Amino acid sequence: MFTRFYCASINPQAQFDYTGMMHRAGQLFDAGVFDGDENAIVDFKYSPSDRLTWWFDHHQSAFITEADAEHFRRDVSGKKFFGPEFHSCTKFIAHIGATRFGFHPTDLQELIDWADLIDGALYPDPKTAVEMRDPATQITLVIERSRTRDFVPRLIPELASKPLAEIAALPEIRKSFEQLYSQHLKSIDIIRAHAKLEDGVIYFDAADEALEGFNKFIPYYLFPDAVYSVAVSRSRERTKIGVGSNPWHPAPKSANLASICERFGGGGHAKVAAISLPPTDIDRAREVARQITRELQISLK
Numbered sequence: 001m002f003t004r005f006y007c008a009s010i011n012p013q014a015q016f017d018y019t020g021m022m023h024r025a026g027q028l029f030d031a032g033v034f035d036g037d038e039n040a041i042v043d044f045k046y047s048p049s050d051r052l053t054w055w056f057d058h059h060q061s062a063f064i065t066e067a068d069a070e071h072f073r074r075d076v077s078g079k080k081f082f083g084p085e086f087h088s089c090t091k092f093i094a095h096i097g098a099t100r101f102g103f104h105p106t107d108l109q110e111l112i113d114w115a116d117l118i119d120g121a122l123y124p125d126p127k128t129a130v131e132m133r134d135p136a137t138q139i140t141l142v143i144e145r146s147r148t149r150d151f152v153p154r155l156i157p158e159l160a161s162k163p164l165a166e167i168a169a170l171p172e173i174r175k176s177f178e179q180l181y182s183q184h185l186k187s188i189d190i191i192r193a194h195a196k197l198e199d200g201v202i203y204f205d206a207a208d209e210a211l212e213g214f215n216k217f218i219p220y221y222l223f224p225d226a227v228y229s230v231a232v233s234r235s236r237e238r239t240k241i242g243v244g245s246n247p248w249h250p251a252p253k254s255a256n257l258a259s260i261c262e263r264f265g266g267g268g269h270a271k272v273a274a275i276s277l278p279p280t281d282i283d284r285a286r287e288v289a290r291q292i293t294r295e296l297q298i299s300l301k
Helices: 004-007 066-074 089-101 106-119 126-131 135-145 151-158 164-166 171-194 217-220 257-262 282-299
Strands: 041-042 052-058 080-081 196-198 201-205 228-234 239-245 272-277
Touching: 004 041, 004 052, 004 089, 004 196, 004 272, 041 080, 041 164, 052 089, 080 257, 089 106, 106 135, 126 217, 135 164, 135 171, 151 164, 164 171, 171 201, 217 228, 228 282, 239 257, 257 272, 257 282, 272 282
Parallel strands: 041 052, 052 080, 201 228
Antiparallel strands: 196 201, 228 239, 239 272
């Protein structure tokens, strides 16, 4: 969305290089990451670097420090935007583009709608989210799980120019989806074997399983009576505590998950958030996860 916006409203001759970011323990922005003539961050935390030109984010936990937040508040460039009321950064960029710059990409409305549904967890039911019958959900699985280094940068121009069904039918996407969907089905079995529902909260520890990046709606697909979920998983880069809420459960959800996770160095949205710890800090992750589980259980009583 930013690519289309920038080409339409700022510089149609611009060339883009894309770098994916990851929430991790320690320094988020490596030296030299802002190496363009102009540099943009979208859907990720703020940086006070004087090399940063454009910034769009919608997460409650957008600022690592209060000094970063103050730096943003003092900015007068008119190129840095914060929209925590938006479900997705895609729709936020489209909104800013339309209201501030006269940018109206009617051919991307399908992309905007699906991005908002997926990032906002606005699926009509767990089956839509987990069984992945729609082109958008199939593309999402491939984006989230692909380990090919240049895959997402190569996909961005396709997303900016083609309907989702056409992209899902591309041979590389189709082949990757079929392989990853098989792994997805295995992850359902792993979560079923490890998860325990108690007092409205699912807890499972899959740190010893190959489960980094699992579909966060699987717990509610398996346990529709759950209100919240807390999961521990691990990869080479980090140990992760994922905390979520069941968007289909009618119970009031008073806990702000981003605020809870911020206390442990994490963050995210009010309804879904996470904490990243070093990959060796598994004992600490389990302790924090159990503490959050108890807190959520108490909030439901």
